[in-house]
Amino acid sequence: MKSNTNRIILIFAIIIVNIGIDQVTKVMARKQIEYNERIEVIGDSLILTKVENSGAFLGMGSNLSPILKSILLLGLPGIVMLGLLVYLIVNKELTTIAIVGLSFIVGGGIGNLYDRILYGSVTDMVHIDLGLFRTGIFNAADVSVMIGTGLVLLEQFLTRNDHKKVKEAAKS
Template sequence: MSRTLRMLFIVGLILINVGCDQVSKSVARTHIDDTERISVIGEYVVLLKAENKGAFLGFLSTLENPILKVIFLIILPIAVLFFILRMIIITKDLDRFMIVGLCCIVGGGIGNLYDRILYQSVTDFMHIDLGGIFKTGIFNMADVSVMLGSALLLISFIKRKEISLS
């Protein structure tokens, strides 16, 4: 793949992730009332709006010090996202799973970071509860991007391990 095509692929994939996240959050902010529960698949998949002032699952949401909050919820994530983006661009031997996975992580991170900067919270709106089998907190499409990206990285690492063991 040429350098230009690779860069277009990386930027395009990140923008698709950010775009899907921001469009879905905009729809949730506009069409889901604060106290509303919209059943998508019975009580298994429900849409409800929650504003998360912290990080993943509300982590750091009770942090009172505004300087520490900015450091941990804005500055540190920006540094990590730039580091990952730099790695995607510079490292030439990344397989497709790793490139797509890292782009999903960066896109999801940018989506949630954008919310934190613009709204001082992240809009979450989906909840899955499959009884005792599987249950999530309230999440958004950026979280889905990050989880998908993490799964793709795991697949990449497993494939690399299998190749090195052969």
């Protein structure tokens, strides 16, 4: 990134856009889809349905005590998102791919965290079933986290290959 200001603008722009897309799609789902209604967008392959997830990934932790649930589903993710945001802002050595990936993760994480704080659960509404590949019901924030994770992994792979090339060149 050329300047620190541009880097910070990029970080916050990505985070805000991810939160915005997530919240707009959730508001639409809350208003236009009944609970457990099944809307076939592309046959049985892409289905819209609305569920409220009071747990974490695929509902895990739904049955925890309220105190433990608050710690694990509000406190811990809040600390992680804040830590990632600080890391993004402070670490000037991050590649553009890492900045974008981590910003997607923070945006998605904040989107779901916002729901948990405001509604006590997260609205999920998309299900994909391609036969061998089938998802649980998810939302735009989950997609943001997955895209961000993929970008971070890609960046690690590319960086590792660059380090290997440098080591091989040094041996020659």
